[in-house]
Amino acid sequence: GAGVSQSPSNKVTEKGKDVELRCDPISGHTALYWYRQSLGQGLEFLIYFQGNSAPDKSGLPSDRFSAERTGGSVSTLTIQRTQQEDSAVYLCASSRNTGSHGELFFGEGSRLTVL
C-alpha cells in the first residue's frame, strides 16, 4: 500500500481480555517496528523485525506482550490479559533498511483503552 496501515484505529476492551493489533507495512520495507505512546509521553520501543532475522524483543514490557510477522510483511501485536496500564497508542513503523537512506514511516496508530 501507499503507507503504513494499522487496524483497528480504536479499541476499547475490558481488563483481562486479549487484544490483537495489526500492522501492514509499506510494500518492500523489510524492517518493522512497534512503539507505544502513553498519554503525553514519548515513544517507547517495543519490538523490531528485520526480514527473516530473529526479532529484537528487548522493549516488550512483560510476557503478556508478543508479536509476530508473517511472510515478512503483516505484523500482529498481541496483548494478553490486558491491564489498565496498557492503555496507550500503539504505533507501527516501517523502513527499507538496506540500500537506502533508512527513512522511517509511521502508521496512524491503534488507540487502546482498557476499562
Add this chain to the structure above:
Amino acid sequence: KQEVTQIPAALSVPEGENLVLNCSFTDSAIYNLQWFRQDPGKGLTSLLLIQSSQREQTSGRLNASLDKSSGRSTLYIAASQPGDSATYLCAVRQEYNFNKFYFGSGTKLNVKP
C-alpha cells in the same frame, strides 16, 4: 547510550513568526537524523531526513540543519501558520546499531492566529 533532548518542551508564537526548534544528541556516531510532526491523536509524519554527511535539508518552509560534531540539529520554520501547530519530534539512527532509533520527547508548538 544515546540520549536525545528537545528544548523547549513547548513553544507558543504568533502567526507569521520564524522559529527554530532544537534537537541535541549525546553520541555523534549517527547514521541519520529525522524530523517528524505529530498532530493530536495521530501518528508521526516524516518531515525531513538528514544523512550524517549532510549539513541541511529543505522542504518548503522547513529547513533542517545538522552539526554532527556538536551533536545538534535545528528545524527552522519560516513564516509560521496556525496549521503548523503540532508536536515536533526528532529521531537519530545510530551508525553502529543501525536498527535502533532514539527519539526526543518533542516540542509542542502552538502558532496563534
